[in-house]
Amino acid sequence: MNRLLKYFKPLPVIETTRLLLRRAYLTDTDDLFICMKNENVCKYEVWNAHRTALETLGFINTLITKYDDNSCTDWIIERKSDHRAIGVINLHDIAEPNLYAETGFWLGEEYWNNGYAEESAIAVLNFAFNVMKLNRVCGMCDIENIRSEKLLRKLNMTYEGTLRQHIKIGNEFRDIKVFSILRHEFQHL
Ligand SMILES: CC(C)(COP(=O)(O)OP(=O)(O)OC[C@H]1O[C@@H](n2cnc3c(N)ncnc32)[C@H](O)[C@@H]1OP(=O)(O)O)[C@@H](O)C(=O)NCCC(=O)NCCS
Secondary structure (H helix, E strand, O other), X not given: OOHHHHHHOOOOOEEOOOEEEEOOOHHXXXXXXXXXXXXXXXXXXOOOOOOOHHHHHHHXXXXXXXXXOOOXXXXXXXXXXXXXXXXXXXXXXXXXXXXXXXXXXXXXXHHOOOOHHHHHHHHHHHHHHHHOOOOEEEEEEEOOOHHHHHHHHHOOOEXXXXXXXXXXXXXXXXXXXXEEEEHHHXXXX
């Protein structure tokens, strides 16, 4: 039993200036389908663009099953101004005794370039370091995923190296850059 999962029983709601990080609901289907049917959003992800809203419903149902089991570490990113579900952020590969986790995220393309990804990632890092008391959080991105790399660097993450052909996306084995931030390097309270 991983004792660090106690922090997700239940998944905590995290509020930022413009966003609410919270569990998924079936009513998020339409908002998330708009995001997940877009090839640009999943270009560097291991999932394929959704063709129908039923696929998005299936994704949400998988999350809900895990929330019910107290084992889901994925937050829906909700924009407070209009309550739209605009993306997903998570902590995964949470490991003790190493006090380590990796963070992953995506936003619908229409929400890019507003600082929402940075705002949600800072909130999740704050949770990881100041609530869970983790020691190291890592972020990984495809070597061509410039937007993601830029965000990881803005989060004060340090580039550690490239994992060669680490992930298969479509028919290609892709090189993946690894970034991390350590507990003492994180400034936010
Ligand atoms: C990676 C991803 C989440 C980054 O999203 P993003 O919107 O580009 O990231 P940010 O939140 O950092 O916002 C970027 C820009 O918003 C702008 N911005 C506008 N209003 C802002 C505000 N109020 N506050 C902060 N930034 C603001 C900034 O200028 C910033 O650009 P800069 O870094 O050049 O200064 C997004 O491109 C994405 O979902 N990609 C597809 C999925 C993916 O690849 N995920 C990562 C897998 S590893």
